Amino acid sequence: MLVDTGLQESPRHVCHHRQSEGGCADCKVRPISVCSVLTLPELEELESLSQHLVLEKGHALFGQDEPAGYVYNVIEGALRLTRLLPDGRRQVMGFALPGDFLGLALQDRFSVSAEALTSLKTCRFERRAFTGLVQAKPHLLRSLHDRAGYELTLAQDQMLLLGRRTAEEKVASFLLSLRERYARTGRTSVTLELPMGRQDMADHLGLTIETVSRMLTRLDRQHAVLLVPGGVRLLDLAKLESLSAN
Amino acid sequence: MLVDTGLQESPRHVCHHRQSEGGCADCKVRPISVCSVLTLPELEELESLSQHLVLEKGHALFGQDEPAGYVYNVIEGALRLTRLLPDGRRQVMGFALPGDFLGLALQDRFSVSAEALTSLKTCRFERRAFTGLVQAKPHLLRSLHDRAGYELTLAQDQMLLLGRRTAEEKVASFLLSLRERYARTGRTSVTLELPMGRQDMADHLGLTIETVSRMLTRLDRQHAVLLVPGGVRLLDLAKLESLSAN
DNA sequence: CGATCGGTTGAGAGAGATCAACGCAGGTGG
DNA sequence: CCACCTGCGTTGATCTCTCTCAACCGATCG
Numbered sequence: 001m002l003v004d005t006g007l008q009e010s011p012r013h014v015c016h017h018r019q020s021e022g023g024c025a026d027c028k029v030r031p032i033s034v035c036s037v038l039t040l041p042e043l044e045e046l047e048s049l050s051q052h053l054v055l056e057k058g059h060a061l062f063g064q065d066e067p068a069g070y071v072y073n074v075i076e077g078a079l080r081l082t083r084l085l086p087d088g089r090r091q092v093m094g095f096a097l098p099g100d101f102l103g104l105a106l107q108d109r110f111s112v113s114a115e116a117l118t119s120l121k122t123c124r125f126e127r128r129a130f131t132g133l134v135q136a137k138p139h140l141l142r143s144l145h146d147r148a149g150y151e152l153t154l155a156q157d158q159m160l161l162l163g164r165r166t167a168e169e170k171v172a173s174f175l176l177s178l179r180e181r182y183a184r185t186g187r188t189s190v191t192l193e194l195p196m197g198r199q200d201m202a203d204h205l206g207l208t209i210e211t212v213s214r215m216l217t218r219l220d221r222q223h224a225v226l227l228v229p230g231g232v233r234l235l236d237l238a239k240l241e242s243l244s245a246n
Numbered sequence: 247m248l249v250d251t252g253l254q255e256s257p258r259h260v261c262h263h264r265q266s267e268g269g270c271a272d273c274k275v276r277p278i279s280v281c282s283v284l285t286l287p288e289l290e291e292l293e294s295l296s297q298h299l300v301l302e303k304g305h306a307l308f309g310q311d312e313p314a315g316y317v318y319n320v321i322e323g324a325l326r327l328t329r330l331l332p333d334g335r336r337q338v339m340g341f342a343l344p345g346d347f348l349g350l351a352l353q354d355r356f357s358v359s360a361e362a363l364t365s366l367k368t369c370r371f372e373r374r375a376f377t378g379l380v381q382a383k384p385h386l387l388r389s390l391h392d393r394a395g396y397e398l399t400l401a402q403d404q405m406l407l408l409g410r411r412t413a414e415e416k417v418a419s420f421l422l423s424l425r426e427r428y429a430r431t432g433r434t435s436v437t438l439e440l441p442m443g444r445q446d447m448a449d450h451l452g453l454t455i456e457t458v459s460r461m462l463t464r465l466d467r468q469h470a471v472l473l474v475p476g477g478v479r480l481l482d483l484a485k486l487e488s489l490s491a492n
Numbered sequence: 493c494g495a496t497c498g499g500t501t502g503a504g505a506g507a508g509a510t511c512a513a514c515g516c517a518g519g520t521g522g
Numbered sequence: 523c524c525a526c527c528t529g530c531g532t533t534g535a536t537c538t539c540t541c542t543c544a545a546c547c548g549a550t551c552g
Contacts, residue, residue, distance in 0.1 A: 083406050085491055091406040105395025111402055138384040141391060148394040149351025155401035156357055160329050160337040162408035163452030167540065198499065206409030208541055213500055245331055413508065444531060454509055459532055 023047045027123070032099035032185050033073050037143040049129050053122045061102070061114040061122070068110050070124040071103030077120035078195040081112040082203070092204035094154070095178075095196060099185050104148050106131055117195040162206045165245060170205040171215040172244035175225065175232060193231040219243070269293045273369070278345035278431050279319050283389040295375050299368045307348070307360040307368070314356050316370045317349030323366035324441040327358040328449070338450035340400070341424075341442060345431050350394050352377055363441040408452045411491060416451040417461040418490035421471065421478060439477040465489070 024043040030036055038046060053072075055061055061072065064083060079096040093112050096102060102114060106127070125133075134141050161173055179192055194201075202209045216232070219225045224240050226233040234240065270289040276282055284292060299318075301307055307318065310329060325342040339358050342348060348360060352373070371379075380387050407419055425438055440447075448455045462478070465471045470486050472479040480486065 083402060085406065085410060087491060089410040089491075091409045093402050093405055105398055106391070107395055107399075111399045135384070135388075138381070138387060141384060141387055142381075145352070145387060145391045145394060148391060148398065149353055151398060152351055152394065152401065153353075153357045155398065155405065156329060156339050159339055159401065159404055159408060160331065162405060163337045163449070164331060164335040203409070209499080210501085210542085211540060214540095217500070245333060245335075455531080456510085456533085457508060460508090463532070 024050065027075070029073065029075050029099045029185075034101050034140065034143045034147060035073070037139050038137070042137065042140075046125075046133065049125050049133065050123050051125075053124050055116045055120040055122070057116050057119050059116050061116060061120070062110050064111065064113040065109050066113075068103055068108060068127050071101070071106070071127050071130050072125075073123040074098050074100045074102065075121040075123055077116060077118040079114045079120065080117050080196060080200055081114050083112050090203045091206075092196075092200055094158070094204070095200075097181060097185060101144070101147060103127065103130075104144060104151060106134070106144075117200070167205075167207055167211050168215050168218065168243060169245045170207060171201075171212060172219065172224070172240050173246070174201065174205055175219075175234065176237075176240055176244055176246075179234065191228065191231055191233045270296065273321070275319065275321050275345045275431075280347050280386065280389045280393060281319070283385050284383075288383065288386075292371075292379065295371050295379065296369050297371075299370050301362045301366040301368070303362050303365050305362050307362060307366070308356050310357065310359040311355050312359075314349055314354060314373050317347070317352070317373050317376050318371075319369040320344050320346045320348065321367040321369055323362060323364040325360045325366065326363050326442060326446055327360050329358050336449045337452075338442075338446055340404070340450070341446075343427060343431060347390070347393060349373065349376075350390060350397060352380070352390075363446070413451075413453055413457050414461050414464065414489060415491045416453060417447075417458060418465065418470070418486050419492070420447065420451055421465075421480065422483075422486055422490055422492075425480065437474065437477055437479045 024030060024035060024047045025040065027033070027035070035043065035046065052075075055077075061079060062068070062070075074096050076098055079102075081093045081096060083091050083093055085091075095117070096114065102122075103110070105111070134144065157177065161170055165173060175192060178194075182188065182192070196204075198209045198212050201207075202212045205212065207215075216225070216227060219232075219240070220227045222239065222243075224234075224236045224243060226235055270276060270281060270293045271286065273279070273281070276289075281289065281292065298321075301323075307325060308314070308316075320342050322344055325348075327339045327342060329337050329339055331337075341363070342360065348368075349356075351357070380390065403423065407416055411419060421438060424440075428434065428438070442450075444455045444458050447453075448458045451458065453461075462471070462473060465478075465486075466473050468485065468489075470480075470482045470489060472481055
């Protein structure tokens with residue numbers, strides 16, 4: 001149950017600031033980020049507050065209960081959002097993907113820690129400056145709030161999964177919901193990339209690593225998926241749906 | 247696993263509208279509701295949109311996936327917020343208490359159903375009118391957003407509980423968090439009222455009714471709590487804390 | 493080549509589910 | 523006033539799904 005995260009702690013931020021290189025106007029994730037509601041002039045205003053930040057795989061972007069000095073837009077890569085129990089048991093609250101915003105709640109401290117699953121590109125804003133901007137731009141606040149509402153329904157989906165689904169249903173559900181999230185951000189493919197390891201999935205689904213592995217091979221043997229390096233190929237969506245109990 | 251909710255379906259809304267009887271200005275829950283950020287003139291504006299609504303115990307305020315025609319402030323009583331799996335398995339996402347706001351996400355449809363655990367008093371607003379008001383009052387939106395952020399951290403607490411805690415820890419945690427919520431709304435007492443039944447707790451904690459019952463009697467035998475009709479008396483908070491693994 | 497890391501597989505154990513009986517309070521109707 | 527029923531909670535016996543412990547496999551790397 002106790003986990004060794006194997007996390008790199010120092011230097012915590014392996015970051016290169018780049019004010020240059022194509023601004024917000026041609027940001028890859030703008031259409032799917034909170035920024036999509038901003039006008040071009042507003043975007044320039046925002047840009048003056050922004051810093052690009054690159055993080056290497058395995059490093060922490062921020063830690064649980066740490067003062068929230070910045071808020072972040074994920075541009076490229078994937079993050080794991082976790083909470084720890086004092087005895088080391090871990091729950092992965094979710095995974096952040098391109099277009100996701102970290103710091104939605106605008107609270108003083110982060111309620112989770114965030115670690116890079118891949119090499120990561122983000123766009124960050126000093127939190128106080130950002131909240132100032134938000135005060136002045138109600139439609140940006142509305143955009144954040146809409147996202148918060150969406151996050152809340154995702155959290156509810158996850159609670160239903162954790163509380164009432166079997167191991168097989170959990171794994172099938174997880175694959176489908178990840179596919180769904182990729183689809184929302186444009187990417188749609190038969191092969192589903194899994195940037196997280198088995199332990200991360202287990203801690204997300206309330207299972208052990210062994211059970212996740214067994215269920216994946218079971219899905220494979222049922223020809224619902226095909227296990228491939230770095231992910232799974234979704235062979236039979238209908239079967240997956242029925243196995244997920246949706 | 248399948249549950250008969252025993253829910254009264256028709257008449258769904260047993261409601262008495264009362265525009266009279268002391269307005270928002272002397273509303274019991276104003277200081278702890280979203281309305282607390284409004285000025286007196288704004289409050290009058292809000293009041294013109296509000297309707298009091300009374301619901302009898304056991305009746306549904308709204309159903310999952312139902313178009314969200316109204317948003318609600320809970321004034322008195324308690325609600326159970328649930329989601330169902332197609333096969334009838336149920337997850338209780340939470341319990342709404344006085345001061346809570348239902349419809350935070352301002353989305354077209356409710357993501358949960360809400361049923362009265364006790365006789366209930368609410369103050370409701372036609373959703374479209376309310377969102378209109380929110381557009382015009384950024385500080386109200388900010389208040390809603392802050393609440394959404396708080397709800398999100400509660401949801402994370404619950405995910406950690408569901409995914410990584412043992413049955414005993416779940417029950418101990420639940421009692422403490424309920425106490426915490428009562429305390430936030432002013433009420434603080436050694437005897438914790440439990441307006442929900444054992445099945446509701448079970449469906450909230452991802453357990454069965456029998457396990458909840460067993461864990462409660464175990465806590466009783468350990469002299470951490472005393473089971474009393476309609477609730478529990480908290481005898482040893484320190485012991486409860488340690489049993490809850492916080 | 494040995495070592496490490498991530499993942500898979502097997503055997504056995506245990507926490508919680510399932511099935512079943514029972515107790516008690518409240519309501520109903522004779 | 524008592525017999526009966528129903529709803530809710532408790533307790534016991536047994537079962538099973540998932541965890542635990544352990545071995546193993548292949549890839550990567552110094």
